[in-house]
Amino acid sequence: MSKKHDSTDQTDIEYEIVSKSEMKREMERLQQLGKRLTELNTSQWQTLTISDVLHAALVESKRLKNHEAKRRHMQYIGKVMRDENWELIQQQVDLLDPSSEAYGRRIGQMEKWRERLIKDSKAMNAFIDEYPDVDRQHLRNLVRNASKEMAGDEPKPGSGYKKLFQFIKETMVS
Numbered sequence: 221m222s223k224k225h226d227s228t229d230q231t232d233i234e235y236e237i238v239s240k241s242e243m244k245r246e247m248e249r250l251q252q253l254g255k256r257l258t259e260l261n262t263s264q265w266q267t268l269t270i271s272d273v274l275h276a277a278l279v280e281s282k283r284l285k286n287h288e289a290k291r292r293h294m295q296y297i298g299k300v301m302r303d304e305n306w307e308l309i310q311q312q313v314d315l316l317d318p319s320s321e322a323y324g325r326r327i328g329q330m331e332k333w334r335e336r337l338i339k340d341s342k343a344m345n346a347f348i349d350e351y352p353d354v355d356r357q358h359l360r361n362l363v364r365n366a367s368k369e370m371a372g373d374e375p376k377p378g379s380g381y382k383k384l385f386q387f388i389k390e391t392m393v394s
Contacts, residue, residue, distance in 0.1 A: 247298050253306060254297035256313055268312050274300050330388050337363045337384065338370055351391050362387050
Protein backbone atom coordinates (compact mmCIF):
# COMPACT_ATOMS: atom_id res chain seq x y z
CA MET A 221 0.00 0.00 0.00
CA SER A 222 1.51 3.29 -1.03
CA LYS A 223 0.76 6.64 0.53
CA LYS A 224 0.41 9.73 -1.54
CA HIS A 225 1.26 12.99 0.10
CA ASP A 226 -1.00 15.77 -0.96
CA SER A 227 0.79 19.12 -0.83
CA THR A 228 -2.33 20.80 0.54
CA ASP A 229 -2.34 18.45 3.53
CA GLN A 230 1.16 19.37 4.58
CA THR A 231 1.64 22.65 6.32
CA ASP A 232 4.86 24.52 6.05
CA ILE A 233 5.81 25.51 9.54
CA GLU A 234 8.66 27.92 9.90
CA TYR A 235 10.53 27.98 13.15
CA GLU A 236 12.59 30.93 14.17
CA ILE A 237 15.81 29.64 15.57
CA VAL A 238 17.00 31.74 18.46
CA SER A 239 20.31 31.06 20.13
CA LYS A 240 20.61 30.61 23.85
CA SER A 241 22.74 33.75 24.00
CA GLU A 242 20.03 35.76 22.25
CA MET A 243 17.43 34.46 24.69
CA LYS A 244 19.67 35.55 27.60
CA ARG A 245 20.13 39.01 26.06
CA GLU A 246 16.36 39.33 25.67
CA MET A 247 15.81 38.37 29.32
CA GLU A 248 18.46 40.88 30.37
CA ARG A 249 16.68 43.62 28.37
CA LEU A 250 13.37 42.75 30.03
CA GLN A 251 15.02 42.78 33.47
CA GLN A 252 16.57 46.19 32.74
CA LEU A 253 13.18 47.54 31.69
CA GLY A 254 11.72 46.02 34.87
CA LYS A 255 14.46 47.76 36.89
CA ARG A 256 13.53 51.08 35.27
CA LEU A 257 9.89 50.40 36.19
CA THR A 258 10.83 49.80 39.83
CA GLU A 259 12.62 53.15 39.89
CA LEU A 260 9.45 55.01 38.90
CA ASN A 261 7.10 56.22 41.60
CA THR A 262 3.79 54.50 42.16
CA SER A 263 1.73 57.29 40.57
CA GLN A 264 3.70 56.88 37.32
CA TRP A 265 2.81 53.18 37.26
CA GLN A 266 -0.84 54.19 36.95
CA THR A 267 -0.10 55.86 33.59
CA LEU A 268 1.46 52.68 32.14
CA THR A 269 -0.32 49.88 30.30
CA ILE A 270 0.67 46.99 32.55
CA SER A 271 -1.10 43.91 33.88
CA ASP A 272 -2.18 43.45 37.49
CA VAL A 273 0.47 40.74 37.89
CA LEU A 274 3.26 43.11 36.87
CA HIS A 275 1.80 45.89 39.02
CA ALA A 276 1.77 43.56 42.04
CA ALA A 277 5.38 42.54 41.32
CA LEU A 278 6.41 46.21 41.16
CA VAL A 279 4.66 46.95 44.45
CA GLU A 280 6.43 43.96 46.00
CA SER A 281 9.79 45.23 44.73
CA LYS A 282 9.42 48.39 46.83
CA ARG A 283 9.11 46.24 49.96
CA LEU A 284 12.27 44.18 49.44
CA LYS A 285 15.48 45.26 51.19
CA ASN A 286 17.83 42.25 50.93
CA HIS A 287 20.19 42.40 47.91
CA GLU A 288 19.74 38.74 46.95
CA ALA A 289 15.98 38.98 47.32
CA LYS A 290 15.96 42.04 45.05
CA ARG A 291 18.09 40.23 42.46
CA ARG A 292 15.76 37.21 42.39
CA HIS A 293 12.72 39.46 42.27
CA MET A 294 14.17 41.33 39.27
CA GLN A 295 14.47 37.95 37.52
CA TYR A 296 10.82 37.32 38.33
CA ILE A 297 9.84 40.73 36.96
CA GLY A 298 11.78 39.90 33.79
CA LYS A 299 9.81 36.67 33.50
CA VAL A 300 6.50 38.50 33.99
CA MET A 301 7.57 41.05 31.36
CA ARG A 302 7.62 38.27 28.73
CA ASP A 303 3.80 38.20 28.85
CA GLU A 304 3.50 42.00 28.61
CA ASN A 305 3.54 44.28 25.60
CA TRP A 306 7.03 45.38 26.57
CA GLU A 307 7.58 47.52 23.46
CA LEU A 308 4.61 49.69 24.47
CA ILE A 309 5.80 49.81 28.08
CA GLN A 310 9.28 50.82 26.86
CA GLN A 311 7.78 53.71 24.87
CA GLN A 312 5.71 54.84 27.83
CA VAL A 313 8.69 54.70 30.19
CA ASP A 314 10.80 56.68 27.70
CA LEU A 315 8.16 59.43 27.72
CA LEU A 316 8.55 59.66 31.50
CA ASP A 317 12.38 59.75 31.42
CA PRO A 318 13.79 63.29 30.97
CA SER A 319 17.04 61.90 29.55
CA SER A 320 15.30 60.06 26.70
CA GLU A 321 14.92 61.31 23.14
CA ALA A 322 11.16 60.61 23.19
CA TYR A 323 10.72 62.85 26.24
CA GLY A 324 12.65 65.65 24.52
CA ARG A 325 10.50 65.35 21.41
CA ARG A 326 7.31 65.48 23.47
CA ILE A 327 8.46 68.58 25.37
CA GLY A 328 9.43 70.19 22.05
CA GLN A 329 5.95 69.53 20.68
CA MET A 330 4.42 71.13 23.76
CA GLU A 331 6.62 74.21 23.43
CA LYS A 332 5.72 74.53 19.74
CA TRP A 333 2.03 74.37 20.61
CA ARG A 334 2.49 77.10 23.23
CA GLU A 335 4.28 79.36 20.74
CA ARG A 336 1.67 78.72 18.03
CA LEU A 337 -1.22 79.40 20.41
CA ILE A 338 0.31 82.70 21.51
CA LYS A 339 1.27 83.94 18.03
CA ASP A 340 -1.42 82.48 15.74
CA SER A 341 -5.14 82.97 16.37
CA LYS A 342 -5.99 79.99 14.14
CA ALA A 343 -3.81 77.66 16.21
CA MET A 344 -6.45 77.43 18.93
CA ASN A 345 -8.90 75.77 16.53
CA ALA A 346 -6.18 73.35 15.41
CA PHE A 347 -5.38 72.49 19.05
CA ILE A 348 -9.08 71.97 19.83
CA ASP A 349 -9.45 69.76 16.73
CA GLU A 350 -6.53 67.61 17.86
CA TYR A 351 -7.63 67.49 21.51
CA PRO A 352 -11.45 67.79 21.44
CA ASP A 353 -11.91 67.13 25.18
CA VAL A 354 -9.95 70.24 26.13
CA ASP A 355 -11.58 72.91 28.33
CA ARG A 356 -11.93 75.61 25.65
CA GLN A 357 -12.73 78.51 27.95
CA HIS A 358 -9.81 77.79 30.22
CA LEU A 359 -7.51 77.46 27.19
CA ARG A 360 -8.67 80.83 25.84
CA ASN A 361 -8.00 82.50 29.19
CA LEU A 362 -4.53 80.97 29.44
CA VAL A 363 -3.66 81.98 25.88
CA ARG A 364 -4.93 85.53 26.48
CA ASN A 365 -2.89 85.88 29.69
CA ALA A 366 0.26 84.46 28.10
CA SER A 367 -0.18 86.73 25.05
CA LYS A 368 -0.42 89.79 27.31
CA GLU A 369 2.82 88.79 29.04
CA MET A 370 4.62 88.31 25.73
CA ALA A 371 3.30 91.55 24.19
CA GLY A 372 5.22 94.78 24.43
CA ASP A 373 8.79 95.90 23.88
CA GLU A 374 10.39 93.35 26.17
CA PRO A 375 8.52 90.03 26.22
CA LYS A 376 8.82 88.60 29.69
CA PRO A 377 7.43 85.12 30.27
CA GLY A 378 5.60 84.94 33.54
CA SER A 379 3.14 82.74 35.34
CA GLY A 380 0.59 82.83 32.50
CA TYR A 381 3.21 81.54 30.07
CA LYS A 382 4.10 78.70 32.45
CA LYS A 383 0.47 77.89 33.22
CA LEU A 384 -0.29 77.61 29.49
CA PHE A 385 2.58 75.15 29.08
CA GLN A 386 1.37 73.11 32.07
CA PHE A 387 -2.16 73.03 30.63
CA ILE A 388 -0.84 71.86 27.25
CA LYS A 389 1.27 69.20 28.98
CA GLU A 390 -1.70 67.88 30.97
CA THR A 391 -3.87 67.87 27.84
CA MET A 392 -1.32 66.03 25.69
CA VAL A 393 -0.45 63.42 28.34
CA SER A 394 -4.02 62.51 29.24
